[in-house]
Each structure stands twice: as structure tokens, then as C-alpha cells.
Amino acid sequence: MSAEHNDTPVAQPESFAFTAENLEKARYHIAKYPPGRQASAVLPLLDLAQRQHDNWLPRAAMDTVADILEMPRIRVYEVATFYSMFNLRPVGKYFLQLCTTTPCWLRGSDAVVETCKHKLGIDIGEITPDGKFSMMEVECLGACVNAPVIQVNDDFYEDLDAASTEALLDALANDRPPPMGPAVKRQNAAPISGRTTLLSDPTQRQPAGTAPAGDPNAA
Amino acid sequence: MPKLTIDGIEVEVPPGTTVLQACQRAGVEVPHFCYHERLQIAGNCRMCLVEQEKAPKPIASCAMPAADNMVIHTDSEKAKKARKGVMEFLLINHPLDCPICDQGGECDLQDQAMAYGFDRGRFEENKRAVKDKDFGPLVKTSMNRCIHCTRCVRFATEIAGVEELGATGRGESMEIGTYVQKALTSELSGNIIDLCPVGALTSKPYAFVARPWELRKTESVDALDAVGSSIRVDARGAAVLRILPRLNEDVNEEWISDKTRFAVDGLGHRRLDRPYVRVGGKLAPASWGDAFNAIAEGFGKLPGGKIAALAGDLVDVEAMLALKELMLSLGSANIDCRQDGAKLDPASRASYLFNTTIAGIEEADVCLLIGTDPRWEAPLVNARLRKRYLRGGFKIAAIGPTLDLTFPVVQLGLGPEVLDDLAGANHSWGDVLKGAKKPMLILGMGALARADGAQILAAARRLAESTGMVRDDWNGFNVLHTAAARVGGLDIGFVPGPGGRDRDAILAGCESGEIGAVYLLGADEIDMSRLGRAFVVYQGHHGDAGAKRADVVLPGAAYTEKDGLYVNTEGRVQAARRAGFPPGEAREDWAILRALSDVLGHKLPYDSLRELRQRLMSAYPSFAEIDGIVAASWGAFGVEGAMEPVPFIYPIADFYLTDPISRASPTMAQCSAVYWAARNTPAKTGTNG
Numbered sequence: 001m002s003a004e005h006n007d008t009p010v011a012q013p014e015s016f017a018f019t020a021e022n023l024e025k026a027r028y029h030i031a032k033y034p035p036g037r038q039a040s041a042v043l044p045l046l047d048l049a050q051r052q053h054d055n056w057l058p059r060a061a062m063d064t065v066a067d068i069l070e071m072p073r074i075r076v077y078e079v080a081t082f083y084s085m086f087n088l089r090p091v092g093k094y095f096l097q098l099c100t101t102t103p104c105w106l107r108g109s110d111a112v113v114e115t116c117k118h119k120l121g122i123d124i125g126e127i128t129p130d131g132k133f134s135m136m137e138v139e140c141l142g143a144c145v146n147a148p149v150i151q152v153n154d155d156f157y158e159d160l161d162a163a164s165t166e167a168l169l170d171a172l173a174n175d176r177p178p179p180m181g182p183a184v185k186r187q188n189a190a191p192i193s194g195r196t197t198l199l200s201d202p203t204q205r206q207p208a209g210t211a212p213a214g215d216p217n218a219a
Numbered sequence: 220m221p222k223l224t225i226d227g228i229e230v231e232v233p234p235g236t237t238v239l240q241a242c243q244r245a246g247v248e249v250p251h252f253c254y255h256e257r258l259q260i261a262g263n264c265r266m267c268l269v270e271q272e273k274a275p276k277p278i279a280s281c282a283m284p285a286a287d288n289m290v291i292h293t294d295s296e297k298a299k300k301a302r303k304g305v306m307e308f309l310l311i312n313h314p315l316d317c318p319i320c321d322q323g324g325e326c327d328l329q330d331q332a333m334a335y336g337f338d339r340g341r342f343e344e345n346k347r348a349v350k351d352k353d354f355g356p357l358v359k360t361s362m363n364r365c366i367h368c369t370r371c372v373r374f375a376t377e378i379a380g381v382e383e384l385g386a387t388g389r390g391e392s393m394e395i396g397t398y399v400q401k402a403l404t405s406e407l408s409g410n411i412i413d414l415c416p417v418g419a420l421t422s423k424p425y426a427f428v429a430r431p432w433e434l435r436k437t438e439s440v441d442a443l444d445a446v447g448s449s450i451r452v453d454a455r456g457a458a459v460l461r462i463l464p465r466l467n468e469d470v471n472e473e474w475i476s477d478k479t480r481f482a483v484d485g486l487g488h489r490r491l492d493r494p495y496v497r498v499g500g501k502l503a504p505a506s507w508g509d510a511f512n513a514i515a516e517g518f519g520k521l522p523g524g525k526i527a528a529l530a531g532d533l534v535d536v537e538a539m540l541a542l543k544e545l546m547l548s549l550g551s552a553n554i555d556c557r558q559d560g561a562k563l564d565p566a567s568r569a570s571y572l573f574n575t576t577i578a579g580i581e582e583a584d585v586c587l588l589i590g591t592d593p594r595w596e597a598p599l600v601n602a603r604l605r606k607r608y609l610r611g612g613f614k615i616a617a618i619g620p621t622l623d624l625t626f627p628v629v630q631l632g633l634g635p636e637v638l639d640d641l642a643g644a645n646h647s648w649g650d651v652l653k654g655a656k657k658p659m660l661i662l663g664m665g666a667l668a669r670a671d672g673a674q675i676l677a678a679a680r681r682l683a684e685s686t687g688m689v690r691d692d693w694n695g696f697n698v699l700h701t702a703a704a705r706v707g708g709l710d711i712g713f714v715p716g717p718g719g720r721d722r723d724a725i726l727a728g729c730e731s732g733e734i735g736a737v738y739l740l741g742a743d744e745i746d747m748s749r750l751g752r753a754f755v756v757y758q759g760h761h762g763d764a765g766a767k768r769a770d771v772v773l774p775g776a777a778y779t780e781k782d783g784l785y786v787n788t789e790g791r792v793q794a795a796r797r798a799g800f801p802p803g804e805a806r807e808d809w810a811i812l813r814a815l816s817d818v819l820g821h822k823l824p825y826d827s828l829r830e831l832r833q834r835l836m837s838a839y840p841s842f843a844e845i846d847g848i849v850a851a852s853w854g855a856f857g858v859e860g861a862m863e864p865v866p867f868i869y870p871i872a873d874f875y876l877t878d879p880i881s882r883a884s885p886t887m888a889q890c891s892a893v894y895w896a897a898r899n900t901p902a903k904t905g906t907n908g
Contacts, residue, residue, distance in 0.1 A: 081387040
């Protein structure tokens with residue numbers, strides 16, 4: 001679970017400071033909002049902080065964001081605990097978010113999860129001893145067409161099964177992440193059996209008013 | 220004005236009214252948990268669902284503005300079913316632990332589940348479990364019971380002004396807490412116990428002490444600060460078990476400070492329950508007769524000019540009047556109720572009152588704080604200032620060391636020299652004051668209880684007059700007292716008579732031997748070492764500094780144990796009522812003085828409290844109207860003269876330990892250990908009280 005309701009029982013760094021480059025980005029986000037409304041920039045700033053800090057948000061980072069935005073710290077904690085995208089404890093170098101919601105589950109996410117657990121020797125919510133991998137079970141990632149899906153850090157790996165998951169993990173273990181996208185031969189989310197629509201050349205359309213029978217828009 | 224029909228009753232309500240408020244106006248009860256009229260609307264408990272005709276689904280009445288021609292049904296099948304469903308959801312995760320819950324008997328959820336709920340649960344799965352939080356020594360948590368109404372979060376954010384509480388996580392894992400483990404740093408934190416509609420937040424000191432139906436409830440007023448909050452004293456047998464706020468829009472709305480609420484356990488500790496007489500350097504238990512004889516011996520031989528009396532902070536007006544008349548009959552004019560040495564001017568009533576009134580703060584547009592820390596001296600005045608600040612268009616400045624008052628304050632300087640600058644021509648804030656429609660200033664004891672207090676009082680008067688604070692329709696000159704007895708004492712003239720000595724002169728006289736005997740009526744806040752070799756009588760309820768020094772101790776009654784009048788800082792006369800009898804042989808204070816006067820041969824002319832009050836009201840007409848305020852007329856006061864450019868020092872060093880009752884309270888001692896250390900910055904050390 002991402003939500004922690006007290007000090008997380010992990011070693012928290014004493015302090016956190018944005019790098020000069022990220023501070024510049026933070027100012028860019030803050031400038032989008034009128035003066036006095038800078039708290040609106042809390043989400044992009046937390047994201048910046050998380051990216052700067054090995055993909056997790058220590059409490060010091062949340063406090064820093066609160067101080068920059070001049071908002072009470074508890075309000076930042078509320079936001080950070082609300083969104084599952086913020087990690088409040090350390091995650092692996094490759095942070096696997098395994099989707100097990102209905103479409104992925106129907107398409108075999110159980111096998112994908114089992115492969116990950118077996119291969120990495122860790123359970124959901126755990127991190128490998130070398131700090132390379134950690135796993136989290138997530139709700140729908142919004143890529144149901146390409147189910148089952150794993151999100152590795154920012155990238156989606158789609159149309160997975162046990163074998164392709166194993167290959168993916170091997171590649172990641174060697175620090176050679178494969179290109180993101182479907183693991184099967186398929187263009188993005190296009191039908192796996194080839195195109196079923198837009199088969200004709202749109203410039204050669206029939207004249208207006210002679211819509212083909214059965215077109216619901218005709219009436 | 221929208222006109223709508225609620226259960227067949229037609230009501231017309233002001234624009235901006237919600238449907239729930241319109242229902243209340245029509246006399247129709249709508250169950251609710253998260254809605255509270257003094258907090259912002261959250262609309263998250265869904266208990267207030269009602270049916271609106273032509274609406275596709277039930278509406279949350281607390282969040283729906285009333286509109287013209289709405290037809291609302293609160294008792295239709297649809298509304299009942301909706302409520303039943305909401306209640307079933309609320310109870311899914313609510314433990315069935317009412318028998319061991321302190322809220323039992325006064326629980327909104329319990330009552331509403333009985334009235335509007337389903338008669339069984341259909342939830343077979345495990346209830347969720349939530350870790351309890353540690354909110355410090357006052358508020359006990361049982362977070363399994365929380366229904367996430369967020370009243371406590373909104374109270375902390377809006378009214379108390381300490382944004383420390385929040386709702387972390389979401390959905391099933393949402394929890395109320397501080398996230399980072401900490402005690403709530405507010406003087407008003409106890410109010411979230413009253414606000415909590417379930418048993419999630421309960422009183423820690425009162426845990427498992429009593430059930431509400433066992434308690435005898437007495438409506439009274441608080442005496443631990445000069446606000447005079449309306450309270451309800453709950454007692455069982457002789458013991459006062461808890462104190463709750465009572466609604467009083469003019470004073471405390473429906474809040475009370477943590478000291479008012481939790482210092483109550485001090486009433487059961489270190490009590491004086493029998494007279495004592497010092498024999499051979501040690502206080503020995505004595506009978507009332509022996510004690511009176513000892514006083515007669517100590518006082519009797521002295522001429523009036525060699526005896527003196529000081530009244531303390533918790534004393535009722537009747538006792539002060541009785542002591543004043545006794546001292547006068549003994550020929551002494553050496554009396555003073557200003558045991559902190561404040562240079563208050565008793566001649567002009569407007570000079571020592573909070574003339575704007577506490578509710579009047581809401582009309583002001585500029586406020587200047589002079590040597591006062593309202594957050595600790597009067598938390599409810601501070602809450603009112605914050606309420607006014609939140610409405611916008613309110614500028615606040617302060618003279619004195621920097622403070623966190625829960626709202627932004629412009630710091631103008633440290634000492635009284637700023638007053639002259641402000642009255643002068645070229646000060647930006649002087650212009651702000653002059654340009655304001657309803658400016659006000661609050662003068663604290665930090666400014667008056669010092670050697671040049673009378674000069675500061677005069678300078679503040681000049682500033683008030685030159686900036687238009689005093690007009691026929693507005694009086695922005697305010698003195699914020701720290702003691703419940705002070706205004707009453709000034710009103711009845713418990714101050715040096717012609718040729719009499721004030722506090723400083725009394726203490727100096729004790730040191731030099733010119734004063735041979737001192738009567739301390741609950742006066743504990745003076746430097747006892749300065750009493751020299753004087754014969755000291757202490758009449759009071761706690762074994763504090765005064766009793767320790769005294770040669771004769773007379774056990775009196777605390778503010779919950781006697782019928783007594785108190786005048787708050789606004790000049791509002793309020794009646795405290797007896798909730799229980801004083802312990803042991805202790806007696807009501809006026810009665811002790813009446814009995815003593817007989818022994819001293821100057822019998823006071825009243826035999827009952829009624830007669831004493833009649834005398835009080837005929838001599839001082841301002842006491843005729845209980846709970847009301849008699850506006851004071853303006854006049855010249857203060858002493859013109861030079862002021863020392865020395866920074867103000869706030870009178871209260873530790874909010875939790877200010878008087879004999881709170882110093883005897885174990886709960887207040889815990890609070891002091893937790894909070895005082897947290898707030899005690901280097902600029903404010905413990906030696907300045």
C-alpha cells in the first residue's frame with residue numbers, strides 16, 4: 001500500500017533539497033498559478049522530488065515541498081498519501097507495477113505475477129535485497145487493450161505472458177531494458193490480427209447523402 | 220428570499236441558506252454527522268440525504284443551497300431508505316463496542332442508528348482496523364470508531380488555526396491523524412472531543428470515569444481566565460468530573476479552552492479542607508474557632524493603617540465586597556485586587572473594560588495588540604480575532620515580542636515607545652489606524668503591570684482618541700484581563716481608599732514593618748518573600764504559595780463550589796453556580812468573612828448571600844443585570860508621563876499553570892511538560908512570569 005499513516009518505518013534522510021535544475025523546474029510550475037495559489041503546484045513538485053530522490057518520497061522531501069509552497073505540511077502529506085503514484089518508501093531501481101484488474105486478469109495476469117514472484121523471489125510490496133526490483137500490485141493502468149500490462153518505472157510493457165515476462169526481467173537484470181510496448185508482434189494498440197477499420201482510402205469517399213445502409217448516423 | 224416546502228411546511232429563508240438549515244428552521248430534524256454550523260461544509264457523511272421532488276436522486280441537504288419552489292421530503296420512503304443505506308455503510312467499519320466506549324449515552328451515531336438505522340447488519344466480512352493515534356495528554360483516540368466526518372480536521376484548520384490534522388490515504392485506507400506523530404499544539408484542542416460525533420476522540424483524563432446519565436449537570440461560568448466562558452459542570456457526588464462548554468454567542472460561542480476544560484482535576488488535589496494555625500513555625504490543624512481567635516489576636520491589636528488585604532484572581536465579587544467592608548470597618552484603606560500590580564485606573568470604568576466586547580471584534584477592521592498575548596491570556600478572544608481575520612479585511616498589528624497567534628500579525632516594535640510613534644504624524648500604521656472605520660486596540664497586562672503602566676494607559680487612551688476609536692457608536696479601547704476576579708474587584712472598588720496603599724506599597728510596607736498583618740483572599744501570585752514578618756491570613760481553596768506562607772489558613776470554596784458573581788473582561792456580570800460542596804470543613808468565602816467579622820467585633824450586616832447581593836446591587840448598579848453589559852462612559856484616565864523604552868513582557872509564562880487550580884491539576888502538569896517545552900522559544904523563558 002502506498003498510504004502510510006505515520007512515520008514510515010524506513011530510514012528517512014535528514015534533509016532534502018532540490019537540485020538547481022529541479023528548482024528551476026519547480027519555479028516554472030509555481031509560476032503557472034496566481035500569487036497566493038502556489039499550493040496548486042503541489043503535484044508537479046512532489047513528482048519532481050520523487051524523480052530526484054530514487055523514485056520515492058522521503059518525509060523531508062514532502063516538508064521541503066510544503067515549505068517552498070508555503071502550505072501546512074499535513075496538507076502535503078494528505079496529497080502524497082492519496083495518490084498511489086507517490087512512493088513513500090524506497091523502491092527498486094526497476095519498480096514493477098503489476099496490473100491485476102479484470103481485463104488483465106482475464107488475459108492471464110496471474111501467470112505474469114507468479115513469474116515475477118518466482119523469478120525475483122519477492123512478494124508484492126517487497127524489494128529485492130540488491131535493491132534492483134520492487135513490485136506493487138496496481139489497479140487498472142488504462143492499457144486494457146494490451147492486457148496484461150506491467151509498468152516499469154515510466155514505461156508500459158504490454159501483451160505479456162510468462163515467457164515474455166521472464167525475458168523482460170532478464171533484460172532488466174542486465175540493465176538492458178527492452179523497448180517499451182507490446183511483447184507480441186503488433187503495432188501499439190492496433191488489432192493483433194491486422195487492421196479492421198480504415199481499410200479504404202478516405203479521399204475516395206462516397207458523395208454526401210448516400211451513406212451506406214446500417215450507418216447509425218444516417219438518420 | 221427563496222421559499223420552499225419541507226414536508227408540507229412552507230418556509231422562507233435568507234439567500235445562501237442550505238436545505239438542511241431550512242429544514243431546521245421549519246422544525247424538521249435531519250440527521251447528520253459531518254455538518255456543523257460553525258465549520259465549513261464538507262458533505263461527506265451523506266447522512267443528511269433528503270428527497271427533493273424532480274431530482275433524480277436524494278440530495279445531501281447540508282451542501283445543497285435552498286432554492287425557490289423546492290419541494291423537500293425528509294420522511295418519504297426514498298429518504299428513509301437512503302438514510303438506512305448510509306447508516307449501514309457507516310456501521311460496516313464501526314466497531315460494536317458501545318458498552319466500553321466513553322461516548323456511550325451521548326453518541327450521535329448511537330442515537331441516529333437507533334432512530335434511522337436498519338435493525339441488523341448484513342456485513343459478514345472483517346471490519347477494518349486502524350491504529351490509534353497519540354494526540355497528546357488531552358485527547359484519547361480510538362480510530363476504529365472514526366467515521367471520517369472530518370469535523371476535527373476542519374476545527375483544527377479553521378477555528379484553532381493549527382493545521383496539523385488531516386485525512387491521509389484514501390478510500391478504505393483513509394485515516395484521520397497528524398501523519399507525523401505529535402501532540403496537537405492548540406489551546407482549544409479539547410473541543411474536537413465535543414465535535415466528534417462518535418467515540419473516536421474522547422477525553423483522556425476523563426476516560427472510563429463516568430457515564431453521562433450518572434452526572435449532575437450545573438450551568439455555570441469559568442473563572443480560570445477573564446473571558447468567563449459559559450460552562451456546564453458535570454459532577455457525581457462531591458467530585459466535579461468534567462467541564463463542558465455551554466453555548467454563549469456573546470462570549471465563547473460553543474468552545475472552551477483546554478485549561479477551562481481539563482484543569483478540573485485540580486479541584487481534587489491539594490485542597491484546603493480545614494483551618495490551620497501556625498504553631499511554632501509549622502501549620503497545625505485547628506478548629507474554626509481557634510483560627511478566628513488567632514486572627515483576632517493578630518489583627519486586633521493593630522491600628523487600621525497597619526493592616527492590609529489583597530484579593531486574588533479566582534475570587535467572587537461577593538467575597539471581595541465582604542472583605543472590603545470588613546477592612547473598612549477595621550479602619551484600613553489598604554486593599555487591592557490587582558495582585559499583579561497592574562496600573563489599572565478604577566476611577567473610569569471604560570479604562571479597564573474590553574469595551575468593544577468579544578462579539579464586537581467581528582465588526583472591527585483594524586486591531587492593535589499592545590503587550591498582550593491573547594492566545595494564552597484568553598484563547599477564546601484569540602479564536603474570535605482569528606474568526607474575524609478569516610472573514611477578510613482585517614489588519615492586525617502588535618507591539619511586543621513576536622508571537623504565533625494563528626493569524627498574521629504585523630510587528631511594530633517591542634516596547635511602549637511605539638505608542639508615541641503611532642500617535643505621531645509619520646507612521647504608516649498610524650495612518651492605517653486613522654483610516655480605519657472601526658479600529659480597536661487591545662491593551663494587555665504585559666503593558667499595564669509594570670512601573671510605567673499608568674503612563675502607558677494614558678498613551679493608549681491618547682492613541683485611541685486620536686485615531687477615532689472612541690465614538691458614540693463604537694468604542695475600540697480594550698483592556699484584556701488575565702484574571703476572572705479583576706474587573707469585579709475594580710467595579711466594587713477593591714482598591715486603596717483615600718490614603719490607602721496599593722499592592723506595591725503594601726508589599727513595601729510589609730518589608731519595612733509598617734504593615735503588621737495581611738489578609739490574602741485567594742492571592743497566590745504575589746512574591747511571598749516580600750511579606751516580611753507580617754502576620755498573614757490566607758483564605759482560599761488550594762494549598763499554594765499563599766497557604767504556604769500564611770500564619771492562619773482558612774479553607775474556602777473553589778469556583779465550582781459556591782454561588783458567586785464574576786465580571787468578565789468585557790464587564791459582563793455572570794453568575795457561577797454551585798455544582799458541589801467544598802471539601803471537609805471548607806466554607807463559602809463570603810460566609811467565612813461574615814463569621815470572622817463577628818469575632819473581630821465588626822459584624823457585617825448580612826446573614827445570607829441574598830442580602831449580600833442586594834447590598835451589592837444597590838451600591839453598584841452595574842451588578843443588577845446578570846449576563847448583560849452596561850456600557851461604560853468615556854473619561855480621562857491614566858497618568859501623563861514618560862514611558863521606559865523597555866520591551867513588554869507577556870504576563871503568562873505557561874498557559875497551563877496560571878492559578879492554584881491548574882497548578883494542582885495533574886493533567887495541566889502533563890500539558891505543561893508536553894506543550895510548554897515545545898513553544899518555549901529562547902525569546903520567552905520561564906523566568907518572566
